[in-house]
């Protein structure tokens with residue numbers, strides 16, 4: 282029986298080309314999700330993929346989908362911000378490629394009971410790992426109006442952040458996503474209620490980023506991933522909004538020597554750890570709605586390529 286998987290992997294072919302697993306090797310998929318990119322890497326020749334996800338539902342679906350690969354797949358529960366700890370626990374030192382497909386999956390967005398979406402009634406939760414940490418409702422209940430406005434402005438880039446924060450404080454507690462979305466819409470001037478995107482989109486994005494410390498995980502991942510790559514290994518990151526894309530773009534610029542700190546003579550203070558940075562976006566007519574704002578950034582670890590022992594053996 283052929284099973285179908287609701288989440289369509291963004292730029293699947295481009296990600297495989299970027300990581301180039303044809304010669305085998307060990308790869309880390311930091312955002313396993315429903316396993317689409319991991320499956321593509323294994324089909325293309327990877328010896329082993331270590332798939333990290335902090336969502337138990339995603340890991341359960343990926344386990345089913347990837348069962349045919351047996352011990353070539355290792356599933357890891359946890360956040361990719363703790364990459365070093367995960368690899369240490371597995372006894373893995375260096376790897377041939379590392380990939381991250383940032384943000385939420387359609388599995389999470391489409392499940393009303395996860396609380397990520399203003400399209401359905403659900404709890405105001407938004408935790409990717411539903412077993413730990415404060416939910417969005419908890420954060421809303423305890424934050425003051427200035428903090429809420431700051432989150433909505435910085436992580437949602439919404440110019441009505443102060444009005445929205447004031448309305449949320451006035452209307453809390455919120456236990457239902459539709460009630461929260463309605464309060465956000467009501468806070469806006471009438472002319473701002475009918476834009477190209479739903480008026481609650483930015484605030485929901487901001488809350489989700491805070492609840493899951495999404496940018497903190499990314500900031501921790503990039504240096505750890507760079508250190509764990511073999512010379513010649515590739516780091517590929519799919520971003521979906523300007524905040525995360527800016528972090529990756531700046532990190533690549535700094536680590537490839539372009540914006541590196543320099544001494545008094547203008548010489549870089551350290552040898553570039555990354556090189557050959559590229560980026561691409563899906564074509565405008567990509568049928569996958571998630572692909573619309575996507576950007577794939579790829580960099581290569583500097584140095585002479587040394588294949589992993591396992592890929593030499595296989």
Ligand SMILES: C[S@@+](CC[C@H](N)C(=O)[O-])C[C@H]1O[C@@H](n2cnc3c(N)ncnc32)[C@H](O)[C@@H]1O
Pocket residue numbers: 288289290291311312313314315316317318319333334335336339359360361362382383384385386387409495498
């Ligand atoms: C866009 S989906 C990945 C889809 C996957 N590439 C596929 O093709 O099926 C993102 C996944 O990453 C997970 N995720 C997001 N941030 C994470 C983090 N910091 N640590 C671990 N998992 C994370 C989410 O739970 C979600 O399942």
